[in-house]
Amino acid sequence: MPWLDALVQGLLLGGMYAQYALGMALMFGVMRIVNTAHGDLVVLLALLGISAAGALALGPSMVLALLVPIALALGWLLQRLVLNKVLGNDPLPSLIATYGLSIALQNLMLAVWSADNRSLSGGGLEAESLAIGPLYVGLLPVLIFLAALAMSAGLDLTLRRTAFGRALRAASADPEAASITGVNPRRVYALATALAVGMLGVAAVCQSLRATVSPTDGPAQLIYAFEAVIIGGMGSIWGAFAGAMVLGVAQAIGFRIDAGWGVLAGHLVFLAMLALRPQGLTARRA
Secondary structure, three states: OHHHHHHHHHHHHHHHHHHHHHHHHHHHHHOOOOOOOHHHHHHHHHHHHHHHHHHHOOOHHHHHHHHHHHHHHHHHHHHHHOHHHOOOOOOHHHHHHHHHHHHHHHHHHHHHHOOOOEOOOOOOHHHOEEEEOOEEEEHHHHHHHHHHHHHHHHHHHHHHHOHHHHHHHHHHHOHHHHHHOOOOHHHHHHHHHHHHHHHHHHHHHHHHHHOOEOOOOHHHHHHHHHHHHHHHOOOOHHHHHHHHHHHHHHHHHHHHHOHHHHHHHHHHHHHHHHHHOOOOOOOOOO
């Protein structure tokens, strides 16, 4: 029974990691843009939401309604003002640009909010639980998992079934050929980055409800998102979701074995995947 509980808790933790990973799967896996400020954007949005909730007495649903449009605007501005200037076949310029942005965001957040941990009050939602057979699981982690599942399905359908998705895949495969057919790669990329960061608005609310948030937490969120995408396979939305599940279960089992092994177990699984199946779970070997 303890191991079954660890499996369930790991899957629920994976739901949180999946929310981090979806935006990374879109930018890194599909667009081939390395955004090292990914985790810092989650933290920035979370701190903005916590501050707005305190100043305006907002509940989690209102904070979510406020943060998502802000996140969409931030993503659009990030692509238009920064990333469009460093687009190309070489991923190094985007890595350097977003690394500088990451450092700037961390220092800005430390100056505004200090290094204290903060969280968003859910009005008692954090303490509610559900009985699933002999197990009791938190209601909030279940809602986070369901949100991640819905976001994965929505993003996958968007990429496969809409004109925007086809334009994005065409632009990422061959920008010049896409331009000939009437696609504006820079505009499509700006909309895609807005979507990627917009999903981080949901992740920010869930993260601040589930745990505390600090201005220096961004690199850890970036690592979890990156590992989930690599474990699942580049370019696959459901692969990123599956990778997040693997990462969450590995950490939960590691914590069950020893408190100091939780996060390390996830990293070890990631390294094992790189050694044994570097193309990821869902990708086919070339």
